[in-house]
Amino acid sequence: xxxxxxxxxxxxxxxxxxxxxxxxxxxxxxxxxxxxxxxxxxxxxxxxxxxxxxxxxxxxxxxxxxxxxxxxxxxxxxxxxxxxxxxxxxxxxxxxxxxxxxxxxxxxxxxxxxxxxxxxxxxxxxxxxxxxxxxxxxxxxxxxxxxxxxxxxxxxxxxxxxxxxxxxxxxxxxxxxxxxxxxxxxxxxxxxxxxxxxxxxxxxxxxxxxxxxxxxxxxxxxxxxxxxxxxxxxxxxxxxxxxxxxxxxxxxxxxxxxxxxxxxxxxxxxxxxxxxxxxxxxxxxxxxxxxxxxxxxxxxxxxxxxxxxxxxxxxxxxxxxxxxxxxxxxxxxxxxxxxxxxxxxxxxxxxxxxxxxxxxxxxxxxxxxxxxxxxxxxxxxxxxxxxxxxxxxxx
Numbered sequence: 001x002x003x004x005x006x007x008x009x010x011x012x013x014x015x016x017x018x019x020x021x022x023x024x025x026x027x028x029x030x031x032x033x034x035x036x037x038x039x040x041x042x043x044x045x046x047x048x049x050x051x052x053x054x055x056x057x058x059x060x061x062x063x064x065x066x067x068x069x070x071x072x073x074x075x076x077x078x079x080x081x082x083x084x085x086x087x088x089x090x091x092x093x094x095x096x097x098x099x100x101x102x103x104x105x106x107x108x109x110x111x112x113x114x115x116x117x118x119x120x121x122x123x124x125x126x127x128x129x130x131x132x133x134x135x136x137x138x139x140x141x142x143x144x145x146x147x148x149x150x151x152x153x154x155x156x157x158x159x160x161x162x163x164x165x166x167x168x169x170x171x172x173x174x175x176x177x178x179x180x181x182x183x184x185x186x187x188x189x190x191x192x193x194x195x196x197x198x199x200x201x202x203x204x205x206x207x208x209x210x211x212x213x214x215x216x217x218x219x220x221x222x223x224x225x226x227x228x229x230x231x232x233x234x235x236x237x238x239x240x241x242x243x244x245x246x247x248x249x250x251x252x253x254x255x256x257x258x259x260x261x262x263x264x265x266x267x268x269x270x271x272x273x274x275x276x277x278x279x280x281x282x283x284x285x286x287x288x289x290x291x292x293x294x295x296x297x298x299x300x301x302x303x304x305x306x307x308x309x310x311x312x313x314x315x316x317x318x319x320x321x322x323x324x325x326x327x328x329x330x331x332x333x334x335x336x337x338x339x340x341x342x343x344x345x346x347x348x349x350x351x352x353x354x355x356x357x358x359x360x361x362x363x364x365x366x367x368x369x370x371x372x373x374x375x376x377x378x379x380x381x382x383x384x385x386x387x388x389x390x391x392x393x394x395x
Contacts, residue, residue, distance in 0.1 A: 148166070170381070
């Protein structure tokens with residue numbers, strides 16, 4: 001097969017969507033050298049990074065790159081043209097990983113990665129621009145995608161509830177995997193915390209944004225300290241996202257600014273050290289399509305407390321302490337429970353490593369390749385006439 005694969009979010013500063021695409025691209029190229037892979041560092045214009053693919057190359061004899069664009073306007077012009085498939089050398093598969101997808105495809109099979117519908121569930125978790133961009137791609141996928149790759153059963157069910165016209169036999173769950181392939185690495189301690197050692201800090205990983213629920217977490221942490229909890233600092237690792245510009249002030253108002261350490265975006269090597277050395281990993285997110293930091297922390301034996309909602313129980317199973325993301329008191333009690341018992345902490349650390357072993361990148365990549373093979377065996381969901389008619393309505 002000739003497989004066209006969107007890697008537009010896999011560059012410097014990538015987050016969950018980029019990690020999924022990066023892992024699948026690398027694994028598929030490795031385990032299926034008989035196929036030809038075209039990697040699209042530019043894919044539509046909704047997500048654009050002119051540095052791609054220079055900063056994240058994939059090296060293999062069966063791999064080459066699709067068009068590279070230096071401006072958003074050039075990308076928009078290329079990806080909106082009618083003869084797109086011919087310009088892409090008529091791939092058998094075109095796989096979207098960044099919410100956008102082309103609607104003018106008449107022959108190639110369109111595969112669409114479904115991450116989550118958080119922007120539909122609660123508009124306050126995102127900006128208006130991002131909501132419109134994501135929903136536009138999501139809605140179009142329900143009309144023209146041949147197959148949907150959902151990253152959790154929760155996301156799959158949410159999609160079918162939102163778009164009941166999509167055939168449920170063409171949406172399949174493929175779990176993401178950790179970006180880290182070597183669990184023996186020790187990692188590197190971030191320069192901002194030279195004074196912290198093993199099991200001397202709480203850790204929370206994730207972009208600072210409303211749905212990640214860091215406001216509730218720091219409030220719970222303040223109450224934990226006030227209740228006499230073991231005075232370990234709270235380390236937050238993740239870039240500052242939207243709608244949280246006042247977060248530092250919020251922490252200060254709680255009187256814990258000297259005990260909360262904001263690392264910002266950290267390197268992979270630093271992340272490994274944090275996971276490996278934290279006392280426990282706290283993940284209070286209100287909504288997740290999957291919850292990759294939970295899996296990655298477990299991989300390095302981080303005892304884990306995470307929310308009991310959306311997809312997170314699928315990831316954590318019974319290997320984490322599941323806590324309501326709406327209850328400050330429940331988080332305080334759970335933190336006290338694990339802080340007051342090293343035996344409990346060790347039990348969760350062992351369970352975490354075992355649970356993480358169930359998520360394997362080659363297994364996931366094989367599942368994606370199986371979808372591709374099935375997609376090319378059966379007719380497209382909509383034919384050429386329907387495609388042209390739909391295009392005229394969407395234009």
